Amino acid sequence: MEKKLKDLKEQFLREVEEAKDSKLLSDLKTKYLGRKGELTNVLKEVKDLAVEEKPKIGKLANEVKNELAVIFSKTERIIKNKQSGGGMNFDPTxxxxxxxxGHLHPSTIVQYEIEDIFAQMGFGVYDGPQVESEYYNFTALNTPEDHPARDSQDTFWLEQGLLLRSQTSNLQVRMLEKYGPPFRGIFPGRVFxxxxxxxxxxxxxxxxxxxxVDxxxxxxxxxxxxxxxLxxxxxxxxxxxxxxGFFPFVEPGFELDIKCLICDGKGCSVCSQSGWVELMPCGLVHPEVIKAANLDPKEYSGFAFGLGFTRLVMMRYKIDDIRLLQSGDLRFLKQF
Amino acid sequence: MYLSLDWAKDWIKLPKDLETKQLALDFTMAIVEVEEVIERSANLKDIVVAKVSEVTKHPDADRLQVCQVDVGEKIEQIVCGGTNLSKGMLVAVAKVGSRVKWHGEGDLVTMAKTKIRGVESNGMIAAAEEIGLENLFPQKSDKEILDLSAMKLKVGDELAEALELNDTIIDIDNKSINHRPDLWGQYGLARELAAIYKLKLKDYPNFELKGKNETKLKVTVEDKDNCFRYLGLAIKNIKVEDSPWWLKKRLEAVGIRPINNIVDVTNYVMYELGQPMHAFDATHIEGAHIKVKQAGKGEKFVTLDGENRKLPEGALMIADAKKYVALAGVMGGQNSEISIDTSEVILESASFRAASVRRTATAVGLRSESSARFEKSLDPVMAGMAIRRAAELILELCPDAYIASNLVDIDNNPFKPITLEVSEELINNRFGLTIPTAEIKDTLHRLQFDLKYKAKTFTIGVPSFRATKDISIPEDIVEEVARIYGYDNIKFELPKVNIDSPIVNLDYLAAKDIRRWLSLSQKYYEIYNYPFTNQAWAKKLGLELNNHLRVKNALSPEQVYLNISLLPNLLARAEENMRWYDEFKMYELERTFDKISKGTYQTDNTRKKFLPKQDKYLVGVEVSKKNKEELFLSTKGMLGALMEHLNVELDFEESDLAYASIVYDIKYKDINLGQFGLLEDDLFDSGDNKVNVAFWQINFTLFLKYINKVKKYATLAKFPAVYRDMAVVVDKGLKWADLEAEIVKISPLIRHLEPFDVFSGKGIEEGQKSIAWHLEFRSNDRTLLAEDVDKLMDDILLILQKKFEAVLR
Known part of the structure; x- marks a missing residue:
């Protein structure tokens, strides 16, 4: 009896699956659930069962009946909706x-991402002047008077000995003066x-x-x-x-390379076959810079790094012309 | 800078199993960056010594000949256009499969079997420049093939072997040795290799000068500040000719074109030791007297390359009794150049102040191999080593030559010996790792530091060649030890820190919030612009260029003035984008630069002077097809929403600007924070698209102060509101703001007014308009009854009738 019910259910499911229109479905209903339907017939047999079997099988038979009824009405609705468009009179394709x-500038997007990473390591985000004094851009950073970086071929000079900062390092001594040690911060910004x-x-x-610095x-x-x-x-x-690597404001100074992410260090055109990509200069803060911030280099030491941020943005989005970033061309900017 | 491994082997013996790729890596990791390893023979593969056995005319080309060439294993037919071609000539044949440079230009191409005007040709009889040998075999014309007949070579041999061109050359990035004056010669680089591979380094030759004192050479250094040392030596009875093959080969390996034996020797010493030298033809040095002095004003001098150069005042010059003979440290003069007839030379080996040479080289626009080295701050001790070495080589090359003067040495070396006390603890602490004491000692010894070790402290004597600027503090020693010991050995360890209280950076937080709000909720594009003002737009906006900070060394006349407003550049971008779009919104948040006022950033640690004010501005532009009223009101609405977002209460106050058709000031109490409005139509060339342009600008730095982060929620209404509409006819000139102000004064129960229709024309009398609005009435302590609201509606109408002669519609 139990098996019979199970078989019946499976048979019903198979046939419902194949029923593509309401006519077929309605036939099925009669076939199984109608007054002389197959399930009804089985239910009728229940009364002939042994007394101890009756409640168990009776319960099961009712369950199957209800189940079939639910499946039937669901299928009926789906078929009806398909045929009538469900009352939705439009083309959903x-x-x-x-x-x-609107769009954030790609540099902004990457900058915020980087800032968030450093913020989680306890680095604050700071900003400072772009028109800068020679003192903070060079002198306080242990750059000798006759260093080529101070040349007019490298740096934009303004009147009154001012300049457009050539590096975000101009904030090193400013921030140490302002906040003192221990200090952890990043300074994103534009340079010239x-x-x-x-x-x-x-x-x-x-x-x-x-x-x-700590x-x-x-x-x-x-x-x-x-x-x-990274x-x-x-x-x-x-x-x-x-x-x-040599930079006046760090000692020792380094170039930090990362193993090429394109070829996994095997050598490709991106890393000029070397397996490594030069990413940023860095080093331990030079004692003269610590001193310039009015701190004792015997007590404090630190590290500094200078990420070529624009290059990272270009890497991230595979941008092949740096000038697009400041073109203000909406056709470019709308892609980010 | 090139390092020839063949040359370095004069002083060190490299490990036999060391591959050049590994050597390049070790070099990069411990010393300086290697750009490329060049196997000298690589590009000479399949190029062989050959003999021309037959030459016949090409049947179909006047300038070509058909040659039968013995390439060793067989005779090949090759078509050739060489003007100097002759039977029996020894030539270089680039066989099929070899790689050559056509006519010395472009990239290397692979030789293939071909037909030239119908005649088969199997390879090429090469010109020197086609196989990269133009420095060793200078060509008189580009039609000339390389003639090897003068050399004893075997037909069929690979050319690289035959000419012994099998050196390995390490190409070093010059930028990475700017701070290392000791690495501008082969010997200094060999010293580093000796340190990383723990090799024995032979001493640099110290030739003992013996000779006569026939030439009474005299040197007078007038400018001791800029000339640290000057050595002179006369050599007689020399014969100027081509250098021997071994010398040419070495110069060629490091990228120098051989000229003649005397010039080659000075170049050889420069590349070997890093010390530039010069040789004068002694017959052109008046009175055998050398003077080192400064150039006067407006003088000129013809350098070796034939250029008549204007001398900057104060340029350091080498002169004889009567005239200038060299631009000190930069280039010699044409007037005392070594020629084929020269029989007596005066050698110069000197040391000049780096800044002085750099200034002169920059001013005359001539950066030579010599000036590039002096700019690095050379060790004056090297000048003495160099002149002895040069004399040794000249005597070796010219067997009849002899030293004809005393060695004159005017030594004003300003560099004092440097001794550093460095604790072992400092080295290990900075490295973050304990390096065995013996290892530290060995490394420093190999780098030729003088060393004493006592009580865990090193007393270190810095060798003179590292003491001119490179090494001056204990941290420099940390680097020396660490790089040779190997940065690979460093243990990565995140710093252990204490937690600090956060420093709140409102500027940063607000900028981030506003950018996201504008870009992600208001359809604004964020723009990055240059700091240089678009001058055409600055003029259109009436901004005086004289009020802008100026760049003295601007890249172009368009990039001279620094922004005092972000609007000119943003409007320029807007106009450009009108080519592609007729509806868009853009903004920029950046600093502006104020020429007149000072800001809060000090110029130095005396804290007395301050930098120009550099307030940040937030500036926006909307280009739209909306009509003027809609565009103005939507801009105003956006600003209102922004203020609500930031919880600032600002007022808009009518104002005027020459370039705007309507403009309102944005004010916080009495403080003017910016403006917004519509631009005059004629400012833009928007082509066929008829668009309107709205702008707004806010002094962000100032505005920040008024942002109120503490928002307080308003209690939700407990009693229902009553909504009514009202419509009146009033004078056309009546402003909504005035109307609204009168109504809200009437009762606090009037919560909100919102206009929904303004109309004039048909059915409305001339000069009048109909205006309709929704009203919301609500009380905080009871449910309003219809009678309450009716009464208020009557009151409103009464007031409007009285104040504005309004007529109810």
Whole structure:
């Protein structure tokens, strides 16, 4: 009896599946649930069962009946809707209607992303002047009087010995003066270089400087912070390496490379076959810079790094012409 | 800068199993960046020594000849246009499959079997420039093929082997050695290799000068501040000729074109030691007297390259008794140049102040290999080593030559010996790792530091070649040890820090909030612009260029003035985009630069002077097909919504501007924060599209102060509101704001008014308008009855009749 019910149910399901119009469906209804339907017949047999079987089978038979009724009415509705268009008199395959939106600049999007990562490591976000004094842009950063970076081929000079900052490092000493140690901060912003423009160079571009000053900061700390940041940013475990590099305001100074994410270090055109991509200069803060902030280099040390932020944005979106970023061309900007 | 491994082997013996790829990596990781490793023979593959055995005219081309050439294993037929081609000539044949540069230009191409005007040709008889040998074999014309007949070479041999061009050259990024004056010669680079591979380094040759004192050479240094050392030496009986092959080969390997034996020796020493040298033809040095002095005003001088150069006043010059003979540290003069007839030379080996050479080189626009080195601040001790080495080489190359003067040495070396006390703890703490003491000692020894170790502290004598600017503090020693020990050994460890209270940066937070609000809820595009003002637009907006900060060394006349307003550039961008779109909104949030007022940023640590004010502005533009009223009101509405979002209460107050057809000031109490309005139509060239343009600008820096982060919620209404409409006919000039002000004064129960229809024309008397609005009435303590509202409606009408002669519609 039990098996009979089960078979009946399965048979019904198969046939319902195949019923494509209401005529067939209505036939099915009669066949199973009608007064002389198959299920009704089975139900009738229940009264002939042994007394101890009756309640169990009776319950099961009713359950099956209800189940079939539900499936039947659901199928009936679907078929009806299909045939009549469900009362929806339109073509749903037409393109979706979108509300137009505005757009953040791609650099802003990436900047906020980076800021969030550093914020979680306890780095504040700071900003400062773009028209800067020679003192904060060079002198306080241990850059000698006759250093080529001060030349007019590299830096835009204004009247009264002022200049357009050539690096976001101009905030290193300013921020240490203002907030003192321990200090952890990043300084994103635009910088200016007196150089001819082409697809990969612009006179105005963006950097993101980072500075941490505390007691006993070492090279291992610098790499660990960089590796954490880069792995989060690129959303994959990033291998980094340091090699010697020279910048007046760090000692020792490094170039930080990451293992090429395109070829995984095997060598490709992006990394000029070397397996590594140069990403940012960094180093331990030079004692002269600590002193310029009126701190004792015996007590405090720190690290600094300068992310070529615009390049990172270009990498992220595969932008092949830097000038697009400041073109204000909506055809470009609407893609972000 | 090129390093020739063959050259370096004069002083070190590199490990046999060391692959050049590994060497390049080690170099990059511990010393300086390697750009490329060049195997000298790589591009000479399948190029062989060959003999021309037969030459016949090409049947179909006047300038071509058909040659039968013995390439060793067989005779090949090759079509050639070489003007100097002759039977029996020893030539270089680029066989099929080799890579050559057509006519010395463009990229390398692979040789293939071909037919030239119908005649089969299997390879190419190469010109020097086609196989990269133009420095070793200068060509007189580009039609000339390389003639090897003068050399004893075996037909069929690979050319690279035959000419011994099998060096490995390491191309080093010049930028990465700017701070290392000691690495501008082969010897300095070999010293570094010796340190990283723990090799024995041979001493640099120290040739003992022996000779006569026939030439009474005299040197007078007038400018001791800029000339740190000057050594002079006369050598007689020299014979100027081509240098021997080994010397040419080495110069060529580091990228120098051989000229003649004397010039080549000075170049050789410069590339070997990093010390630039010069040789004068002694017969052109009046009175055998060398003077080092400054140029006067408006003087000129003809350098070796034949250029008559204007000298900057104060440029350091080398002179004889009567005239200038060299631009110190930059280039020699034509008047005392070594020629084929020169038999006596005066060698110069000197040391000049880096800044002085750089200034002169920049001013005359001539950066030479010499000036590039002096700019790095060379060690004056090297000048003495160099002149001995040069003398040694000249005597070796010219067997009849002899030293004809005393070595004159005017030494005013300003660099004092540097001794540093460096604790072992500092090295290990900064590195974040304990390096064995013996390892530290060994590394510093190999880098030729003088060393004493006592009580866990090193007393370190810095060698003179590192003491001119490179190494001056203990942290420099940390780097020396760490880089040789290997940055790879560093343990990554996140810093252990204490938690500080946060520093709230309202500027940053508000900017982020506003940008997202505008871009993500108001359909605004965020724009980044340059800091240089668009001058045409500045003029249209009546901004005086004289009030702008000026860039003294601007890239172009269009990039001279710094923005005092963000509007000119934003409007320029808007106009450009009108080509593609007729409806868009854009904004920029950036700093402006005020020439007149000072801001809060100090110029230095004395805190007495301040930088120009650099307030940030938030500026927007909307280009739209909406009519003027709609565009104005939607801009006003957007600003109102922004203020509500930021919880600031601002007022808009009618104002005027020459370039705007309507403009309102944005005010916080009495403080003017900016404006908004519509621009005059004739400002834009919008083509066929008829558009209207709205603008708004807010001094963001000032505005920040009034943003109120504390929002307080209003209690939800407990009693229902009653809604009514009212419509009246009033004078056409009546402003809604005035009408509204009168109505809300009547009772606090009048909660909200909203106009929904303004109409004039048909059915309305001339000069009048009909205006209709919704009203909301509500009490906080009871449900209003119809009678209450009726009464208020009567009161409103009464007031409107009285004040504005309104007639109910």
């Amino acid at each position: 037409m393109p979706g209607i979108r509300e137009e939106t 270089r007196n150089e001819a423009t082409d697809a990969s160079h612009d006179h105005t571009f963006y950097q993101l400087e980072g500075l941490m 007691k006993d900061i070492n090279i291992g700390n610098l790499i660990a912070v960089m590796k954490s940041f 792995s989060t940013f690129f959303n994959t475990e990033v291998d980094v390496r340091l090699r010697p």
